[in-house]
Amino acid sequence: MSKFFKNNKLIVILCAIIVFIALIGVSLRSQTQSPVEQYVGDSVAFGQRVVSYPVQFVSGSIGTLFSKESSKEQSSKVKQLEVENERLKAENKKYKKELDIEDISKFEPISSTVLSRNPDQWMNTLVINQGSKDGIQKNMAVLTSEGLVGRISKVNQFSSQVDLISTNTRSNRLSVNIQHKGKNIFGLIDHYDTKNDELVIADISNKDSVKKGDKVVTSGLADQLPSSIYIGEVSKVENDQYGLSKEVRVKTAANLSDLNHVYVAKRNPETIPNNESGDN
Structure with a gap:
């Protein structure tokens, strides 16, 4: 009996082996997966997800961090370029105006840079980087593209050293002409209202007509x-x-209050009135 059961x-x-082989053959020929294969595949995939998600999270966070830093750096660079662009535009506009100064054709302008300015004397004096070796002489006019700022x-x-026209000293009283409807009204700068x-x-005659908006220029006399x-x-x-x-x-x-670059205007001796005396 035992021999029968063993057989x-x-x-x-043997039948199970044959059926298993047959199933493998069918699955190989079929494009669809069997439930068993699907289960095994899902199990493997789940295990891969369990492992890959933390890795992807960490790597993604690191990537995002570097990406944010990179974005910040790019944003900072863009802002710096914008600031630099605006600065260059402003300088280009300023130098263009300087090239268009009408009075500059009358002189031999000496381009100068402001070297220093004492905070205690901010509205009184400044020092430029040109001297006697460059043809600078006392009492020469100092100006920018906008107009007169002082004299040597x-x-x-x-x-x-330049004394600004805002210097409140008696020796710095500047003679000027107020231009009103084709007429020049002579006057002296009395002081600067800080x-x-x-x-x-001061001391303009009541008989002289002066209106708001009239232009004020140097008279060329006395100073x-x-x-x-x-x-x-x-x-x-x-x-x-x-x-x-x-x-x-x-x-x-x-x-x-904001001077970085100025011009020193040489004066043609022929334009100095005969009644003027004294050395430059």
């Missing part, structure tokens, strides 16, 4: 500066405290 077991095993007060071999950033011309250099325009006209004369306020065309 049956062998037959069952001290000359060294390689540098010079509160309102305006030059003040050995060239004539007709633009200074600014009249911003206000009022009577003095006694009502005997007018006080004229002038807004300077040049920004006296």
